[in-house]
Amino acid sequence: MRGTFVLAAIVFLLAIPVIAAQTESKNELGLMLGGTVTPNLAIAGSGSGSLNIGTGTTFQLNYARRLMKARSLGLYFEIPALAIPQQTIGTSVGAAPKNYDSFFVTPSLRAMLRPAAAFSPWFSAGGGYALFDESARRTDGTPNIHGTSGGAVQFGGGVDIRTPIRVLFPIGVRLEVRDLYTSKPNYHVDTGGGFQHNLVFSGGLVLRF
Numbered sequence: 001m002r003g004t005f006v007l008a009a010i011v012f013l014l015a016i017p018v019i020a021a022q023t024e025s026k027n028e029l030g031l032m033l034g035g036t037v038t039p040n041l042a043i044a045g046s047g048s049g050s051l052n053i054g055t056g057t058t059f060q061l062n063y064a065r066r067l068m069k070a071r072s073l074g075l076y077f078e079i080p081a082l083a084i085p086q087q088t089i090g091t092s093v094g095a096a097p098k099n100y101d102s103f104f105v106t107p108s109l110r111a112m113l114r115p116a117a118a119f120s121p122w123f124s125a126g127g128g129y130a131l132f133d134e135s136a137r138r139t140d141g142t143p144n145i146h147g148t149s150g151g152a153v154q155f156g157g158g159v160d161i162r163t164p165i166r167v168l169f170p171i172g173v174r175l176e177v178r179d180l181y182t183s184k185p186n187y188h189v190d191t192g193g194g195f196q197h198n199l200v201f202s203g204g205l206v207l208r209f
Contacts, residue, residue, distance in 0.1 A: 025208035028076070030062035030174055034202030036084050036102075043093060044190040051187060052090035056102070058200055059083045064110065074115030078124065080154065080178070081105045082200060094140030095188040102198070103131040104180050106154035117162070124156040124178070132185035150183025150194075160206060172206040 038053040064078035084102040108126025134146035158176025165171040180198040184191065 025170060026066045027209050028062070028064040028066075028078075029207045029209070030060065030064070030204060031207075032058075032060035032062065032174065032176070032202040032204035034058045034060065034200055034204075036082075036087065037199045037201070038087060039197055041184075041187070041191040041196065043091075044192050048189075049092050051093075051096060051189070051191065054088035054090065054099075056084040056087035058202060059085075060200075060202055060204070066115075069115055071116070072114060074112040074120075076110040076112065077107070078110050078126075079105065079107050080124075080156075082178075082180070089139070089187075091139060093189055094138060094142075096139050097134040097144050097146065097185070097187065098137060098139055099135045100146075100185045101133040102185075104152050104154075104182065104198075105129045106152050106180065108154055108156075112160070120160045120162075122158060122160065125154065127151065127153045130180070130182040134185050138188070144188075146186070148183070148186045152180050152182040155179050155181075156200075169207045169209045172208065173203070174206050175203045177201055 036056045036058045040053060041051045043049050060082045062078055062080045064076045066076050068075040082104045086099050086101055088099045089096055106126045106128035108124045110122050110124040112120050112122035114120050130150050130152040132148040134144055136144055138144045156176055156178030158174060161173040163172055178200045181195055182198060183194055184196050
């Protein structure tokens with residue numbers, strides 16, 4: 001039974017390049033690495049200070065399916081999933097958490113100009129889900145109730161660069177900037193309003209199959 005499974009897996013892997021060569025690529029898988037910048041937040045009240053949010057390393061997995069393609073325009077449905085393991089919070093206010101993790105999923109539509117060209121600029125917009133996990137301790141060392149979720153709106157733009165690299169699939173390079181306008185983590189202080197900007201600068205590889 002195990003030998004049959006291994007043989008089937010090998011046949012499937014060997015067939016992928018043949019299938020990819022005979023069919024036009026409609027799917028994409030983006031593997032991205034970057035950084036997220038969140039503007040500092042002022043604490044409400046005269047002389048109350050601010051929350052200084054540190055830059056967070058960002059990992060992104062992005063699946064996309066082409067819906068329409070013309071010579072000058074391509075339309076895609078994409079699902080960007082971004083994970084930020086930690087952003088530190090610098091503040092003198094003891095009630096605030098020390099840091100927080102983030103995870104965003106924002107199904108979107110992407111419009112790409114000249115999708116078959118060597119350089120293809122694009123714009124993306126959509127919305128979805130934001131999940132935050134604040135630190136277990138606050139700045140003053142006391143225990144913290146953590147775990148917050150909410151909504152997210154995503155706007156982004158970038159450029160895809162086609163390369164001659166091909167192993168199993170055509171491989172390209174992507175450079176992008178996204179603004180995720182999301183609900184806030186539970187800072188335990190009044191920062192005015194319920195949303196914040198998270199600017200994500202990323203680069204990486206795109207596999208087309």
